[in-house]
Amino acid sequence: MNWKVLYVKPRNEKKIAAALSYLGITAYCPSVTEIRQWSDRKKKVEVPLLKSYVLVQITEKDHDLVFQIPGVVRYLFWLGKPAIVKDSDIQVMKDWLSQKNIQAQVENIQPGDRIKIKTGLFEGEKALVHEVSTNRIQLLLLDLDMKITFSRN
Numbered sequence: 001m002n003w004k005v006l007y008v009k010p011r012n013e014k015k016i017a018a019a020l021s022y023l024g025i026t027a028y029c030p031s032v033t034e035i036r037q038w039s040d041r042k043k044k045v046e047v048p049l050l051k052s053y054v055l056v057q058i059t060e061k062d063h064d065l066v067f068q069i070p071g072v073v074r075y076l077f078w079l080g081k082p083a084i085v086k087d088s089d090i091q092v093m094k095d096w097l098s099q100k101n102i103q104a105q106v107e108n109i110q111p112g113d114r115i116k117i118k119t120g121l122f123e124g125e126k127a128l129v130h131e132v133s134t135n136r137i138q139l140l141l142l143d144l145d146m147k148i149t150f151s152r153n
Contacts, residue, residue, distance in 0.1 A: 003028070003085040005076035006054045012071040013048040019069045026057035030093055049097070055085060089144070096121045109137070122148075 008016050013029045020027035030049040035042055053076070056066065066072050076083040099121065109115065113129040122141065130147065131138040137150045 001057050001059075002087065003055045003057050003090055005083045005085060006056055006066060007073045007076050008052055008054055009071040009073060010052050013050075013052065013054055014046075016069055016071050017054050020054070020056060020066065023065060023068075025062065025066065028055040028057075028090065030055075030097055032097065049093075055090065092121065115139075 006016070014031070017027040017029035031046045032049050033044050033046050036045045037043075058066070078084075109129050109132060111129050111132055115127050115129060117123055117125045117127060125144065126142045127139040128142060129137070130140050135151060138147060139150070140147050
């Protein structure tokens with residue numbers, strides 16, 4: 001069964017995913033751990049990877065059930081139809097998020113370069129180099145419409 005994309009109110013992603021699960025709907029809110037700094041401390045915070053979106057695996061008969069939850073705005077549409085995410089794409093995302101130390105071999109690249117990833121989880125994906133700095137590189141994965149950031153250690 002494929003996944004549909006729900007657009008939700010900002011900063012409500014985790015609460016809505018939990019409420020959907022409580023209703024018996026399979027929901028997935030991919031998240032990453034970031035270190036946020038305040039004036040007096042640093043803290044590890046789990047933030048959604050897809051801001052304002054929750055992925056749901058739902059049957060057509062339960063399609064309207066999600067709107068019972070406060071904060072759900074609408075389904076995301078693509079070309080007049082509900083946006084569909086394949087199971088394989090969700091699995092790739094889960095596998096990528098489960099990796100703790102992702103290492104990348106970086107050659108001499110410049111912003112605007114088009115590259116093809118040779119190894120790793122995104123092997124074979126075409127990407128556009130978005131930003132290169134002394135401690136990180138940002139790539140735009142063209143086929144997945146996703147931005148990823150690599151730290152240079």
